[in-house]
Amino acid sequence: MRIREIHLTPVAFRDPPLLNASGVHEPWALRTVVEIVTDEGVSGLGETYGDISHLDRLRAAVPGLIGLEVHAHHAIYARVAASVGEDVVVDQHGLIGAGSNQKTVDAVFSPFEVACLDIRGKAAGLRVADLLGGPVRDAVPYSAYLFYKWAGHPGAAEDRFGAALDPEGIVAQARLFIEEYGFASIKLKGGVFPPDQEIDAVLALRDAFPDLPLRIDPNAAWTPATSIRVGRALAGVLEYLEDPAPEIEGMAQVAPEVPMPLATNMCVVTHDHLPPAIAQGAIGVLLTDHHYWGGLLRSTQVAALCGTFGLELSMHSNTHLGISLAAMTQLAAATPNINHACDTHTPWQQGQDVVAPGALRFVDGAVPLPEGPGLGVELDRDALAVLHENYLKCGVERRDDTAYMRRTDPAFQPRRGHW
Structure with a gap:
């Protein structure tokens, strides 16, 4: 089975004001839904971050993956790594841990791999587990x-x-x-x-x-x-x-x-x-x-x-x-x-x-553990459309807990090794 199409759909959904060392969650959280369709019509799902810089990297990776076998784990990884390059600006997606080029490559690759495993499981009648x-x-x-x-x-x-x-x-x-x-x-x-x-x-x-x-x-x-x-x-x-x-x-x-x-x-x-x-x-x-x-x-x-x-x-x-x-x-x-x-x-x-x-x-x-093959879940396309419309209207393109906190407390500084 070869990859025929890849659909990337950014979505936004309501998030409460959860406090953390970086600030506070904004009213909207972002994710990207990845759907891969094969030449045999079998589709698989992945999910990842929704920040605009990450979405752009996902989009850049897509052309190199068209035509590859869904079983070609290493070839898919190599194409993703080539599309990311070696000198990217690391986007933490709201996380405050260490960042690196390797972490960025792995983050771009991950949803494509999950979608391929979903396809492989469905084709074989097996769960991803x-x-x-x-x-x-x-x-x-x-x-x-x-x-x-x-x-x-x-x-x-x-x-x-x-x-x-x-x-x-x-x-x-x-x-x-x-x-x-x-x-x-x-x-x-x-x-x-x-x-x-x-x-x-x-x-x-x-x-x-x-x-x-x-x-x-x-x-x-x-x-x-x-x-x-x-x-x-x-x-x-x-x-x-x-x-x-x-x-x-x-x-x-x-x-x-x-x-x-x-x-x-x-x-x-x-x-x-x-x-x-x-x-x-x-x-x-x-x-x-x-x-x-x-x-x-x-x-x-x-x-x-x-x-x-x-x-x-x-x-x-x-x-x-x-x-x-x-x-x-x-x-x-x-x-x-x-x-x-x-x-x-x-x-x-x-x-x-x-x-x-x-x-x-x-x-x-x-x-x-879901009983169905692959990931065991199916896409709700009506719900996907609603959450995508949220994304188009909410005005948020990148998670930034610190900037949102500073709307309430302009002097706020993220806390790292602070106390």
Whole structure:
């Protein structure tokens, strides 16, 4: 089967005002839906970032992929790498971790690879998890992903989640998510308030949900010294401490001084980062993300490498829709050494999606592996049209949490190694 057509559709959907170390989420989140159609009429889906610079790189890659076999993984990667070149300006898509040319190539390649695997699975009557070695679990656990947040966007009505600016608000948010989705672990996005306030929030979660694993992610907003102090204060409370301090070197200072493992999706984001991180003992848990690790097959290779060096695994989430959730679920189902519940932003999307309902659902905090072939999801073309129209009208072309925060607080500065 050869690639005959590739359709790229940028979409926008409503996003609540979620606070983080970079600022606050804008009212609209962006993604790009990738659909590949073969000469035999079989189609496959991928999903990726929606920033205009990334969309332009996807568009630049398309001509070189037409006519290639959907099985030609390495040839597709080589064509994408050639289209990106070696001197790109790195776009972080709202992420604040390390960036590199390699990460950009991998991010452009990933949705095309996922779509090809979707096609290959459909053609063979197999799930993508089967193509990745076969599922080792029938359902993938996800974590309640909590955020400090405003009650609503400035000038808008309060949203259904309400404000969460103190420990009581965070506990109420956790209770809502657990009641609606059944999550059995909890993650708090930190780096927003002084560390002692965020310690109080974690302790409030521990008191409210004593049997659930907890984690906090301040996005490297703390110094190594503060990270050590917080880690010791939360001894016996945290499952892991995610990206407390900047860079591999900062994490390496913290790791031997705290009682829980350190996790990252910021200082180790490409293959080149693994050797120094492992040599310095900087991390104990890697949060993989197929969107920037080069797709699903390359992510399984990273998982195997982590197993060799004794690193545990979880999975990072950026704001996403159902195609990404399906791909994450297929990958996690086929990865034996995923040791922790994965992250997901799904509850924040409030039902907005581009996939037909029914294939993806949460049962006791986990997503059962879809039964259909490929990714197991189908495109809802009416919903896609609505979200594309949102994109055309919303006026947002690039995620920028800092610029949006500065509309409310002109003096705001992103927090990195700040406290």
